Amino acid sequence: xxxxxxxxxxxxxxxxxxxxxxxxxxxxxxxxxxxxxxxxxxxxxxxxxxxxxxxxxxxxxxxxxxxxxxxxxxxxxxxxxxxxxxxxxxxxxxxxxxxxxxxxxxxxxxxxxxxxxxxxxxxxxxxxxxxxxxxxxxxxxxxxxxxxxxxxxxxxxxxxxxxxxxxxxxxxxxxxxxxxxxxxxxxxxxxxxxxxxxxxxxxxxxxxxxxxxxxxxxxxxxxxxxxxxxxxxxxxxxxxxxxxxxxxxxxxxxxxxxxxxxxxxxxxxx
Amino acid sequence: xxxxxxxxxxxxxxxxxxxxxxxxxxxxxxxxxxxxxxxxxxxxxxxxxxxxxxxxxxxxxxxxxxxxxxxxxxxxxxxxxxxxxxxxxxxxxxxxxxxxxxxxxxxxxxxxxxxxxxxxxxxxxxxxxxxxxxxxxxxxxxxxxxxxxxxxxxxxxxxxxxxxxxxxxxxxxxxxxxxxxxxxxxxxxxxxxxxxxxxxxxxxxxxxxxxxxxxxxxxxxxxxxxxxxxxxxxxxxxxxxxxxxxxxxxxxxxxxxxxxxxxxxx
Numbered sequence: 001x002x003x004x005x006x007x008x009x010x011x012x013x014x015x016x017x018x019x020x021x022x023x024x025x026x027x028x029x030x031x032x033x034x035x036x037x038x039x040x041x042x043x044x045x046x047x048x049x050x051x052x053x054x055x056x057x058x059x060x061x062x063x064x065x066x067x068x069x070x071x072x073x074x075x076x077x078x079x080x081x082x083x084x085x086x087x088x089x090x091x092x093x094x095x096x097x098x099x100x101x102x103x104x105x106x107x108x109x110x111x112x113x114x115x116x117x118x119x120x121x122x123x124x125x126x127x128x129x130x131x132x133x134x135x136x137x138x139x140x141x142x143x144x145x146x147x148x149x150x151x152x153x154x155x156x157x158x159x160x161x162x163x164x165x166x167x168x169x170x171x172x173x174x175x176x177x178x179x180x181x182x183x184x185x186x187x188x189x190x191x192x193x194x195x196x197x198x199x200x201x202x203x204x205x206x207x208x209x210x211x212x213x214x215x216x217x218x219x220x221x222x223x224x225x226x227x228x229x230x231x232x233x234x235x236x237x238x239x240x241x242x243x244x245x246x247x248x249x250x251x252x253x254x255x256x257x258x259x260x261x262x263x264x265x266x267x268x269x270x
Numbered sequence: 271x272x273x274x275x276x277x278x279x280x281x282x283x284x285x286x287x288x289x290x291x292x293x294x295x296x297x298x299x300x301x302x303x304x305x306x307x308x309x310x311x312x313x314x315x316x317x318x319x320x321x322x323x324x325x326x327x328x329x330x331x332x333x334x335x336x337x338x339x340x341x342x343x344x345x346x347x348x349x350x351x352x353x354x355x356x357x358x359x360x361x362x363x364x365x366x367x368x369x370x371x372x373x374x375x376x377x378x379x380x381x382x383x384x385x386x387x388x389x390x391x392x393x394x395x396x397x398x399x400x401x402x403x404x405x406x407x408x409x410x411x412x413x414x415x416x417x418x419x420x421x422x423x424x425x426x427x428x429x430x431x432x433x434x435x436x437x438x439x440x441x442x443x444x445x446x447x448x449x450x451x452x453x454x455x456x457x458x459x460x461x462x463x464x465x466x467x468x469x470x471x472x473x474x475x476x477x478x479x480x481x482x483x484x485x486x487x488x489x490x491x492x493x494x495x496x497x498x499x500x501x502x503x504x505x506x507x508x509x510x511x512x513x514x515x516x517x518x519x520x521x522x523x524x525x526x527x528x529x530x531x532x533x534x535x536x
Contacts, residue, residue, distance in 0.1 A: 013441060037448045107437060129396065130437035170397030170436050174280050174336070174374055181306055181340050 004062045004260055007050065008252025009043050010083065011035060011070030014106030014134070015219055016042040018050035019249035021257050023062075027093075029053035030246045039070035047076070063256040067248050069108070081255045084112055084123050089254050090247030091215040092118025095239040099211040102201055102230070102238075103247070104220035106134045109201055113208040124207040130169040132200035134220045139172030140193045144186060148223060151190050155225030158191025167200070190225065198229035205234075215239040217247035272323070273330045273527065275519025276310050276344070277353065278302060278337030280374035280402070281486060285313045286516035287321065287328075291524025296321055297513040306337040314343070332523035334515050336374065348522055351379050351390045356521050357514030358482035359385040362506040366478040369497075369505070370514070371468060371487035375400045378472040391474045396435075399467035401487045403436040407443050407460040411453045418457050419490035425458035439463060458492070465496045482506040484514035 004023030009016065016035045020028040031050035035042045051058060066074035067086040091101040092114060101112040109132050110125040126132055141151045162184045166175040179189045214236065220226050221244040230238050273291065277284040283302045287295040296317050303309045318325065333344035334353035354370040359381065368379045376399045379390040393399040408415040429451055433439045446456045481503055487493045488511040498504050
């Protein structure tokens with residue numbers, strides 16, 4: 001029998017991510033690019049890119065699973081799985097002792113509690129508005145003309161977090177401007193922005209219950225300032241790595257692999 | 271006696287110079303910059319040179335708007351609600367309800383026959399109901415923000431925007447654009463969404479005629495039109511009302527000064 005390759009594509013609001021898992025459950029490659037307005041095009045590009053990185057052709061792909069908010073816009077996939085389940089599975093794959101997942105993306109933030117098998121027990125998310133999502137940090141970065149990476153790094157140099165009063169992500173821009181106008185340093189304002197985000201996400205986490213280990217996923221998990229503020233506010237270690245932003249895609253590929261294995265089982269039995 | 275009102279808004283800083291609280295000598299606006307005080311100072315200096323006045327000719331400077339505390343050369347500051355209500359009454363003396371729609375948020379106020387604020391509500395916690403959302407939508411639909419109102423008015427089948435949050439609504443609009451929904455229908459949907467939000471605030475304070483609209487969105491023709499349809503009431507609107515906050519602040523400055531000097535304001 002030919003080798004199995006399961007591909008997961010996570011169409012997020014800001015970035016589209018893809019991951020390839022082989023028949024042994026090994027992560028072969030990952031890929032990321034901006035989602036833009038044409039979700040299906042971005043998904044197709046991420047898919048092609050990850051195949052190239054994996055050194056396989058489209059014909060070798062056994063199954064393709066879509067996830068993320070744009071999953072139903074992916075027209076070439078075999079199945080779709082919610083991003084909550086995918087993030088849970090992906091986090092469990094990267095850090096098997098994970099019991100709580102905090103997924104912070106460009107437009108949404110989710111708190112997920114999982115069991116020892118990586119299955120979702122409970123979850124909670126911002127569904128009404130973008131407060132407490134990566135968008136808030138983006139707003140602050142935009143005002144300062146800095147990249148997301150830069151704002152995270154600069155916030156580490158802050159001495160005292162400035163109190164941020166806005167919650168609305170749109171107001172992050174004016175609030176940052178206002179705080180700077182009051183004479184606060186960029187570092188302290190950014191420290192404040194990240195702290196307020198951490199406090200907000202802990203509110204969300206408490207609703208599902210915080211059980212160690214906590215794994216931080218999504219695009220914002222790459223932000224060093226956010227990791228520091230979360231650990232500070234939670235008083236516990238937070239798992240994260242350069243792969244945590246691919247958790248959704250990895251989880252999707254793992255679901256694909258399970259599906260393939262299940263159908264093989266049926267085939268053998270049959 | 272010349273008084274000055276400076277209204278530092280999220281998007282624009284507006285200035286008004288008035289004589290005896292009754293005659294507008296000049297109104298001007300500039301984009302609010304990082305340095306609030308500097309933007310205001312430049313506007314102020316330019317206004318003086320345009321009118322051939324010296325700084326000593328100015329008797330009182332009143333700051334308002336969200337950045338009012340940063341205006342170092344102010345004599346006093348007043349809240350946006352007070353200033354806008356006073357400005358609305360200056361232009362339309364019969365005003366009893368004021369709806370101020372700015373870039374950041376919107377405010378509704380009920381005022382008495384003297385122009386005093388009786389009750390007010392604002393959308394300050396959330397950007398839904400602010401004009402900033404329409405700026406973003408203008409960007410995504412490829413129109414100039416000055417034109418979107420007129421384009422929206424040509425819509426036959428407005429598309430409802432289902433989400434309240436401005437950030438989510440933005441994504442929704444982007445999806446509609448990629449689905450090639452006619453631009454005017456998307457734009458009208460966006461205007462309806464803002465007005466819908468603003469109406470909640472307005473109804474909380476109660477609408478009493480005359481209703482006067484102030485703030486940056488008075489320059490958008492679709493806003494008063496939609497409001498009129500929803501309320502069955504024609505609101506007062508004119509381009510001057512863009513300066514209502516600054517004018518109101520200058521009027522209040524005059525009144526305050528007269529009181530200080532033990533005189534009766536006219």
